[in-house]
Amino acid sequence: MDLRNDRSFFDLLAGSFERLTHQPLVPKEIRPDDAPRWLYEDAPFGILAHNTAEDPVFVYGNEAVQKRFEYTWEELTALPSRLSAEAPERSERERFLNEVKQHGFVANYRGIRIAKSGKRFWIEDAIVWQLTDADGTYRGQAAFLPRTSDI
Numbered sequence: 297m298d299l300r301n302d303r304s305f306f307d308l309l310a311g312s313f314e315r316l317t318h319q320p321l322v323p324k325e326i327r328p329d330d331a332p333r334w335l336y337e338d339a340p341f342g343i344l345a346h347n348t349a350e351d352p353v354f355v356y357g358n359e360a361v362q363k364r365f366e367y368t369w370e371e372l373t374a375l376p377s378r379l380s381a382e383a384p385e386r387s388e389r390e391r392f393l394n395e396v397k398q399h400g401f402v403a404n405y406r407g408i409r410i411a412k413s414g415k416r417f418w419i420e421d422a423i424v425w426q427l428t429d430a431d432g433t434y435r436g437q438a439a440f441l442p443r444t445s446d447i
Contacts, residue, residue: 297355298369299355299356300332300336300369301332301336305355306331306335308427309335309343309345309356309427311429311430312425312426312427312428312435313425313440315428316400316401316426317401317403317423317425321335321343321440322334322339336359337358337359339358340360341440341441341442341443342357342360342361342364342419342440342441342442342444343356343357343439343440344356344357344361344377344380344438344439345357345427345436345437345438345439346377346436346437346438347435347436348434348435348436351376351378352377352378352436352437353373353374353375353376353377354372354373354375354377354380355373355436356373356438357369357372357373360441361441364417365409365412366411366412366415367412371412378390379410380409381407381409381410382408382416385407385408385409389407392407392424393424396424396425396426396437397426400426401423401424402423402424402425403421403422403423404421404422404423405421405422405423405424406418406419406420406422407419407422409444415446416447417444417445417446418444418446418447419439419441419443419444420442420443420444421442422439422441422442424437424438424439425437425438425439425440
């Protein structure tokens with residue numbers, strides 16, 4: 297399923313983010329009908345989301361994420377999310393994601409990630425949160441990546 301401009305998936309991302317952090321994901325001046333497209337195409341920050349599979353796979357990554365991780369939409373949405381970190385970093389990533397599960401979200405996260413080319417970079421000041429719908433059903437996890445920097 298292509299979630300790039302899917303309104304219900306956008307509502308899941310934005311709604312769960314705002315319920316947990318008390319902050320809007322998209323600026324209030326963006327019209328609701330334009331918000332999914334803005335988040336995917338124009339947002340000056342990265343947004344990633346993975347599903348609830350035993351080995352979670354990315355289901356969403358906006359254009360800012362695709363550029364930084366060097367994947368097309370098709371490549372990114374076929375990638376197990378654990379592969380976004382190098383093997384030595386994966387245990388730290390798993391520990392962190394378990395913390396997110398316990399608390400609903402974690403802010404100010406910093407970690408090393410790896411692009412398709414093998415280039416390593418920092419994600420900084422990230423917010424990682426549980427994707428839960430309005431009924432409280434768990435749908436995966438997502439990350440807001442406001443800053444990245446080369447290593």
